[in-house]
Every structure is written in C-alpha cells, then in structure tokens.
Amino acid sequence: MLKTSFLKPLLLGATIAAFAAGTASAQGIKRTPLQDIKYPAGHHIVTVVAEIGPNQLAGRHTHPGVDTGYVLDGEATLLVEGQPDKELKTGDSYAVPAGIPHDVKTGAKGLKLLAIYVVEDGKPVATPAPK
Template sequence: MKTNQVVLILVLAGAAGFAASQTSGIRRNVIQKADVSVPGREAVVAKVEVDAGGSSGRHTHPGDEIAYILEGEGELLVDGEDPRRVKAGESYVIPAGTIHDAINSGKTPLRLVGVYVVDKGKPLATPAK
C-alpha cells in the first residue's frame, strides 16, 4: 500500500470517529490536514453541515476556527458575546479555546467550510462543560 493511501485511510478513519462523537444534526467531513509553519500545529480543512434546527453543541477547539458560510443561515453563540446572526457569504473567526455553539435557525441545511489551525494530535473539537 502506498504512503498516500495509508494517510487517506487514517484521515478518513479519524473523521469517521470524530463524526460519531458529535452532536446529532452536524457533520464535519475532513477534506485535508497539513502541517503549517508553526511547529506542533496543523491546518484542518473541513466541510461542515448543520441540519435545519440542528446545532453543533457547545464546544471548543485546540486552535483557531476560521469559517466561510456557503449556504443557509444560523446563529453563532460565543460565550461572553451577544448572539450573532450569520448567513451565506459571511465568515467568522473563533479564537482557540473559546466555548461556542452554532445553531441552524433556517429551514435548509447550513453549509460552511471550516479551517482549523490546531495543536497537532489533539481532538479537533471537545464538548464544553
């Protein structure tokens, strides 16, 4: 088996395990993982979809989340901030370790591309207490 096939299998297996641990109504499909210029960090690019009425659940990331909304609308709840309405064509940045939740308040799926610059080897997301 070639190295790139092994890497693809590991990425898919990790994404499947991560997807199973998420709140229902959300799917994150990892598109790519790659090292970045900061030692011990990696970039994870994912396609994220939240069903109508669904939410991501309160969680954190071990690094920054940068997202661009492709379709739909919702509400971004960031601890310590007022709720923020977001819709297709907009973007947002969530700093590392910040507790947040995304709720799809629309009637169609909320689809976005998320880029996470995170600590290598840590879970992409951790449920908040």
C-alpha cells in the same frame, strides 16, 4: 505531490472521526473532509465542509486552536461565550479564538460551511464544553 499522500486520507479520516466524537450532538452533522496539512511545526490545519440540518444546535464545544470558516449556504446564529450572538448567512465568514466555548444554532434552512481548524498535534479537533 507528496510521497506521503497515501497517508493523508488515513490521517484526515482519523481527525474527522475524533472531531465527530468530540462534539455533543454529532448526529445530524455531516462532515466532508477536504484536507489535513501539517503546518506550522507541531500543528495541523484541518479543512472540512460541514452540513447541519435545520433548527439544530451543533453542540457547545471548544477547539485547541482557531476555528474559522465561510458560510456556503444557509443561516445560523454563532453563539460564542463572552461575545454577542452573531447572525450568519450565505457569504459570511467567522472566527472563534482557541479554547473559547461556542455553539451554532441553525435556521430553518440549515447550514453548510467551509470550516478550517488549526489543531495542535496530539489534541482533538474539538472537545465538548459544559453549558
């Protein structure tokens, strides 16, 4: 165990708070932080479980690095600028390139996913994107 492990909850909490503030409709989205790892140099990898209620839009946004994940439960449509809409269901994975505006529209059951973000140090996990 790292001797700095006591700092991890503080850093992760700040990262998740910044992420929640950076998305257009953070209400109705529950994020459970799992870890924040410093890697590679100048970056960190943030892992969360995100839950979005039924029939919602997460809010159009971008990430400074790759956004990838795995659908734990539910269904949604991933709306990535410049790409065809992608239907997601339990067991599917996805990836959104850095800086590309995207949104998620949940279905009747809502969505629970494991999300992983690669973030440059000093940058927010997410930034709202114009429509």
